[in-house]
Amino acid sequence: MQISDFDFELPEQLIAQHPLAVRDGARMLVLDRREGNWRDSRFSQLPLQLEPGDLVVINNTRVFPARLVGQREPSGGRVELLLVEEREPCVWEALARPARRLQIGAHISFGHTESGRLDAEVIEELDNGRRVVRFLCDGNLIALLEQLGHTPLPPYIKRDARIYEQEDRERYQTIYARQRGSIAAPTAGLHFTSQVLRELLARGVEIVEATLHVGYGTFEPVRASDLREHRVAPERYEISAEAVTAINGARGEGRRIIAVGTTTVRALESAADEAGRVTCGAEETQLTITPGYKFRVVDALLTNFHLPRSSLLILAAAFAGRGPLLAAYRHAVEARYRFYSYGDCMLII
Numbered sequence: 001m002q003i004s005d006f007d008f009e010l011p012e013q014l015i016a017q018h019p020l021a022v023r024d025g026a027r028m029l030v031l032d033r034r035e036g037n038w039r040d041s042r043f044s045q046l047p048l049q050l051e052p053g054d055l056v057v058i059n060n061t062r063v064f065p066a067r068l069v070g071q072r073e074p075s076g077g078r079v080e081l082l083l084v085e086e087r088e089p090c091v092w093e094a095l096a097r098p099a100r101r102l103q104i105g106a107h108i109s110f111g112h113t114e115s116g117r118l119d120a121e122v123i124e125e126l127d128n129g130r131r132v133v134r135f136l137c138d139g140n141l142i143a144l145l146e147q148l149g150h151t152p153l154p155p156y157i158k159r160d161a162r163i164y165e166q167e168d169r170e171r172y173q174t175i176y177a178r179q180r181g182s183i184a185a186p187t188a189g190l191h192f193t194s195q196v197l198r199e200l201l202a203r204g205v206e207i208v209e210a211t212l213h214v215g216y217g218t219f220e221p222v223r224a225s226d227l228r229e230h231r232v233a234p235e236r237y238e239i240s241a242e243a244v245t246a247i248n249g250a251r252g253e254g255r256r257i258i259a260v261g262t263t264t265v266r267a268l269e270s271a272a273d274e275a276g277r278v279t280c281g282a283e284e285t286q287l288t289i290t291p292g293y294k295f296r297v298v299d300a301l302l303t304n305f306h307l308p309r310s311s312l313l314i315l316a317a318a319f320a321g322r323g324p325l326l327a328a329y330r331h332a333v334e335a336r337y338r339f340y341s342y343g344d345c346m347l348i349i
Contacts, residue, residue, distance in 0.1 A: 001226075001227045001290070001291055001322075002225055002226060002227065003222050003225055003226075003227060003230070003309050004225070004309075005322065006308065006309050006310075006313050006314055006317060006322070006326075007308045007309055008308050008326055008329050008330065008333070009333065010308065010333060010339060011333070014333065014336065014337065014338060014339050014343075015156055015157075015338075015339050015340055015343070016338040016339060016340060016341070016342035016343040016344075017157055017158065017159055017342065018159075018164070018167075018342060019171040019172075019190070019342045020342075022193075023171075023175070023190065023191055023192065023193050024043050024044045024191055024192070024193045024195070024196050025042075025043070025044070026042070026043040026191050026338070026343070026344045026345055027040065027041070027042055027043070027337055027338070027344040027345075028040075028041045028042055028043045028045070028046065028344065028345050028346065028347055029041070029328060029331070029332055029337065029344070029345075029346045029347070030346075030347045030349065031320055031324060031325070031328045031346055031347070031348045031349070032349055033319070033320045033321055033324055033348055033349065036321070036323075036324045036327075038328045038331060040335065041347075043191045043196075043344075043345055044196065046196060046200070046302070046347070047196065047199040047200050047202075047203050047205065048203075049347060049349070050200065050203065050205050050256075050258065051204075051205075051256070052203060052204030052205065053204060053205075053206075053250075053253075053255045053256075054205045054206070054255060054256045054257075054258055054300075055205070055206040055207075055208065055246060055247065055250040055255055055256065055257050056200060056205055056206065056207045056208075056258045056260060057207075057208055057209070057210055057243070057247065057257065057258070057259050057260060057264050057268060058174070058176060058189055058192070058207065058208075058209055058210070058260045058261075058264065059174075059186040059189060059209075059210060059211065059212055059261055059263045059264045059267070060174070060176050060177060060178045060179055060209040060210070060211055061177065061179050061180075061181055061182040061186060061211050061212060061213050061214060061263070062173065062177035062178060062179055062180045062181065062182065063151070063152065063172060063173055063177070063182045063183065063184065063185050063214075064142075064145060064146070064149070064180050064181065064182070064183070065145055065146055065148075065149025065150055065151060065152070065169075066082055066083040066084075066145075066149060066152040066183040067080065067081070067082050067083075067149060067150040067151065067152040067153075068080070068081045068082075068083070068110050068118075068145075068148065068149055068150070069110070069150065070108045070109050070110035070111070070120075071108065071109050072101060072102070072106060072107070072108055073107040073108065073109055077101060079096070079097070079098075079101070079102065079108050080096070080097045081094040081095065081096055081097075081108070081120070081131075081133065082094055082095040082152055082183065082216075083145075083183065084130070084183060084215060084216040085215065087132065089141075090134060090135045090136075090137070090141055091123070091132065091133070091134050091135075092132070092133055092135070093126070093130055093131075093132050094130065094131055094132075094133055095129055095130055095216065096122075096129055096130065096131045097129065099129040099130075099131065102122050102125075102131050103122065103125065104122055104123065104124065104125060105121065105122065106121070106122040107119065107120075107121055108120045108121075108122075108133070110144075110148050111148055113139075113144065113147045113148060115140065115143045115144055115147060116137055116138040116139020116140070116143075116144060117137060117138050117139070118135065118136075118137045118139075118141075118144045118145075118148055119136040119137065120133040120134065120135050120136060121133065121134050121136060150162075150165060151165065151168040151169055151172050152183045152184060153168060153172065153341075154184065154219060154340065154341055155219070156307070156340055157340075157341065157342070171190070171342075172185050172190070172341070172342075173185060173190075174186065174189035174190055174192060175192060175193065175194065176189070176197075176209070178209075179211045179213070179238075181211075181213035181236070182213045182214040182215075183214060183215060183216065184214040184215075184218045184219065184341075185214070185341065186212070186214060186260070186261040186263045186264070187261065187304045187340075187342075188260050188261035188262075188302045188303050188304050188345060189260050189261055190341070190342075191345055192260075206246060206250065208242070208243040208246045208247065209240070209243060210237065210238070210239045210240075210243055210264060210267050210268065211237060211238045211239070211267070212235055212236070212237040212263040212264065212267040212285075213235060213236045213237070214235065214263055215233055215234070215235045215236075216233060217232045217233030217234075217235060217311065218263075218311075218312065220233060220311075221309070221310075222309055222310065222311060222314070227290045227291075227314065230288060230290065230311070230314075231286070231288050232266075232286075232287070232288045232289075232311050234284045234285060234286045235263075235266065235284070235285055236282070236283075236284050236285075237266070237267040237270060237271070237282070237283060237284075237285055238281065238282040238283075239267060239268075239271050239278060239279075239280050239281070240280055241280040243280070244271075244278050244279065244280040247268070247278045247297070248277050248278055251276055251277070251297070256299040256300055257297055257298055257299050257300070258298075258299065258300040258301070258302065259297075259298045259300070259301050259302070260302050261302065261303060261304075262301075262303055262306075262312045262316065265289070265295075265298050265301060265315065265319070266285055266287055266289065266315075267285065268297040268298055269287060269289065269293075269295065269296060269297055269298065270283065270285035270287045271283070271297075272296045272297045273296075274296070275296075276296035276297050278297060288311075289314070289315045289318050289319075290314055290315075290318055291314070291317055291318045291321075291322055292318070293318045295318075295319060298319070300347065300348060300349045301316070301319050301320075301347075301348045302345060302346070302348075303316055303345065303348065304339075304340065304341065304343055304344070304345050304346070305329065305332060305337065305338075305339040305340060305343055305344065305346065306340070307340065313325075316346075316348070319348055320348045325348075328346065332344075332346075
């Protein structure tokens with residue numbers, strides 16, 4: 001297939017710029033991939049869409065303030081970094097803007113707090129606007145990032161992030177986020193509330209946690225025209241022994257596994273053998289899922305609406321079927337669903 005096969009028309013006004021007032025207030029399009037039809041619902045009705053014995057797997061990764069805004073010394077020119085990968089303590093690979101002004105040896109100041117001062121030096125130039133920087137700080141780097149960093153919102157959210165920083169710190173994070181390490185939220189999980197989780201448990205649905213730290217691959221455009229040449233950037237994941245026991249037990253009993261988000265799908269499918277049995281541990285996945293992939297673990301998927309020509313859209317199409325998925329997307333556009341990170345969601349069964 002070609003990347004052009006995964007395009008669709010989306011009016012800009014349907015791209016959600018803010019979260020809804022309540023997390024579970026989103027609309028939910030339920031797509032039956034076997035029948036090829038769909039129905040309109042609400043996320044708050046998710047417990048009624050699932051059956052007793054179903055097992056829901058959520059991604060408990062936590063987003064950290066990976067976006068830094070500073071000044072290039074001594075000129076004072078504005079510089080922005082998005083931290084994408086830790087190479088070693090205090091050394092990070094980052095997306096830089098404007099990258100052309102950040103050559104090896106450039107010094108950047110990000111300010112200071114009561115915890116200390118944060119500066120960085122460019123030590124390596126990479127392709128596609130990336131730089132390797134070494135942080136120079138007189139305090140705990142993690143604490144300084146929490147205080148001086150900003151929520152790494154996707155580029156299609158076009159508003160003054162400074163005004164809504166506190167709102168985004170809370171809402172661009174799932175209520176069950178625990179394991180720090182992501183530069184983007186696992187957005188399908190943003191809809192969950194304590195009430196919805198209680199209703200799922202009361203219905204007899206089992207809930208377990210896995211961890212996949214979302215990296216730059218979630219933003220990175222697909223550069224290959226032919227999907228056979230497409231590769232998604234590696235990401236770190238971890239699945240506990242307790243979660244593995246629950247997942248393999250459900251599979252052995254013929255119960256459904258429902259993945260919350262494409263990140264959870266990637267973790268589960270990466271950890272599975274040919275028979276669909278999941279193993280525990282911390283690993284790095286390089287799995288790229290495209291149409292034709294045989295899913296070994298996941299039986300249903302809760303996911304948000306994704307960008308055209310994106311890796312996430314391709315994964316969802318591999319699960320639902322390209323034709324049914326894009327037809328459902330056309331309906332979502334006509335019905336004025338809200339799209340992308342702060343938007344509505346889809347349950348593919």
